[in-house]
Amino acid sequence: MLTELQKKKLTYYFHTFDADKNGTLEKSDFDKIVSGFAEAYNIAQDSETYQYISSTYGKRWEALAKEADTNADNKVSLDEWLSYQDKLLTDPKSDFLWLKVASMFIDVQDVDKDGTLSLNEYKVMYKIHGVGDESLAAEIFAKLDFDGDGKISKNDAMNLVADFYLSDNPQAPGNLFFGAYE
Ligand SMILES: [Ca+2]
Ligand SMILES: [Ca+2]
Ligand SMILES: [Ca+2]
Ligand SMILES: [Ca+2]
Numbered sequence: 001m002l003t004e005l006q007k008k009k010l011t012y013y014f015h016t017f018d019a020d021k022n023g024t025l026e027k028s029d030f031d032k033i034v035s036g037f038a039e040a041y042n043i044a045q046d047s048e049t050y051q052y053i054s055s056t057y058g059k060r061w062e063a064l065a066k067e068a069d070t071n072a073d074n075k076v077s078l079d080e081w082l083s084y085q086d087k088l089l090t091d092p093k094s095d096f097l098w099l100k101v102a103s104m105f106i107d108v109q110d111v112d113k114d115g116t117l118s119l120n121e122y123k124v125m126y127k128i129h130g131v132g133d134e135s136l137a138a139e140i141f142a143k144l145d146f147d148g149d150g151k152i153s154k155n156d157a158m159n160l161v162a163d164f165y166l167s168d169n170p171q172a173p174g175n176l177f178f179g180a181y182e
């Protein structure tokens with residue numbers, strides 16, 4: 001069972017994928033996020049980077065369509081999303097799949113492939129996922145960049161995302177990884 005705090009965070013997270021804000025997730029939301037990505041970084045559609053980003057988000061949608069869309073209407077509702085996340089996080093058979101998904105998600109945001117998230121990459125994530133503006137991104141980034149080197153290392157990012165999914169402590173910094181959830 002998800003706790004109230006987990007439910008709150010995961011509900012918020014759901015909306016960051018609902019690019020057209022119609023209240024459900026569809027393939028078109030994921031396409032829209034990929035276009036936003038390409039636009040933000042000026043990535044050509046025939047480039048390897050575009051292929052990588054597009055296939056990563058594409059696979060994410062396919063996995064959701066297969067595993068979360070229980071009534072098979074090609075949409076993932078909030079209820080379907082929460083049941084799916086509950087299963088991922090609490091069923092030992094899911095074999096930490098959520099952690100693999102998180103790792104993939106961080107890798108795709110690391111556009112320059114230096115193994116860390118820069119403030120700029122973090123800002124772009126906020127933009128394409130409709131999380132918030134640059135000043136909110138900078139404010140939260142400062143809280144997550146513990147050593148103040150201007151980067152969030154992959155290792156720190158994984159710990160933060162683990163907190164985002166699992167922590168029931170309202171003060172855990174990782175709660176804010178995907179933006180101000182409340
Ligand atoms: Ca939608
Ligand atoms: Ca559905
Ligand atoms: Ca980077
Ligand atoms: Ca750092």
